[in-house]
Amino acid sequence: MRNKFDIPEYKKRELSDLAEFIADEYFNDSFVCPYKLAQIYGITISFEDYKSAFDGLLEHCSGKFHIYLNSNQVKHKYEPRVRFTLAHELGHYIIDDHRIPLKMGLAPSHPSFTNFSSDNEVELEADFFASSLLIPSSRLNKDIYKRKFSFNLIEELAAKYQTSITATLLKFGSIGNHPIMIICTVNARIKWFKYSEDFPFKYIDALPGFKVPENTGAGQYFYQDRFKYEDNYEIIDAEDYFKLYNDYDYGRKFYEHCIYSDKNKFVLSIIWED
Numbered sequence: 001m002r003n004k005f006d007i008p009e010y011k012k013r014e015l016s017d018l019a020e021f022i023a024d025e026y027f028n029d030s031f032v033c034p035y036k037l038a039q040i041y042g043i044t045i046s047f048e049d050y051k052s053a054f055d056g057l058l059e060h061c062s063g064k065f066h067i068y069l070n071s072n073q074v075k076h077k078y079e080p081r082v083r084f085t086l087a088h089e090l091g092h093y094i095i096d097d098h099r100i101p102l103k104m105g106l107a108p109s110h111p112s113f114t115n116f117s118s119d120n121e122v123e124l125e126a127d128f129f130a131s132s133l134l135i136p137s138s139r140l141n142k143d144i145y146k147r148k149f150s151f152n153l154i155e156e157l158a159a160k161y162q163t164s165i166t167a168t169l170l171k172f173g174s175i176g177n178h179p180i181m182i183i184c185t186v187n188a189r190i191k192w193f194k195y196s197e198d199f200p201f202k203y204i205d206a207l208p209g210f211k212v213p214e215n216t217g218a219g220q221y222f223y224q225d226r227f228k229y230e231d232n233y234e235i236i237d238a239e240d241y242f243k244l245y246n247d248y249d250y251g252r253k254f255y256e257h258c259i260y261s262d263k264n265k266f267v268l269s270i271i272w273e274d
Helices: 010-024 033-042 080-094 096-103 121-135 137-144 152-160 165-176 217-223
Strands: 042-049 056-061 064-070 178-188 190-196 234-237 252-263 266-272
Touching: 010 033, 010 080, 010 121, 010 137, 033 042, 033 080, 033 121, 042 234, 056 080, 056 096, 064 080, 080 096, 080 121, 096 121, 121 165, 137 152, 137 165, 137 190, 152 165, 165 178, 165 190, 165 266, 217 252, 217 266
Parallel strands: 042 064
Antiparallel strands: 056 064, 178 190, 178 266, 234 252, 252 266
């Protein structure tokens, strides 16, 4: 079974190559700026407060394309979240299978959100395109060459490319030098998860209702009164998170780094093996 929260590997390669071509064509020796790219394609932009209606929206009207960016809960249009939203909407324009139906009136404009929780294939493709545009594969490969994986590395990359931690993890997981799994938990229930193609386990042993397992960093946050690990990571066993089919996998050690949000009752877990 394919993970419904992710796209096939062949599609990732296609979108990564497309995004890399555009980044090299227009920003070969510079930082990738989605605002400049919108200008190049003749796409106009509105940056206003649309409340909670959407984070971004691509509209086609009278032969022209326009992108709406939501300024609600952000300080300025160059924040990583807004840059990603714009890159996502540009993905809808640049990817032929997205743009052509919209231009022909065969598909309506639809709101996009940058919470990575959609299982809609079109949204998943635009998300991956956006991460690949802002973090081109060849540049990332140079940055991580012979580097040992750690959460500090992800923070360093996010700062360099001005992307969110989640967007950076999404791209790193697709071509990185170390297999990882990303799990998003909201209100003790697993909202979505994504993993590198070579991550050793693909199935989470979730409790009924897709609740996060108890013996994990995310689980302890929800089941033990918002308990948080102060260290950079917690060591867990494979059986704490994953469905195992081989006896020798029991006791296999993994690292789990958690990002917490008390306000949103949210935990993002990054899991990797040494």
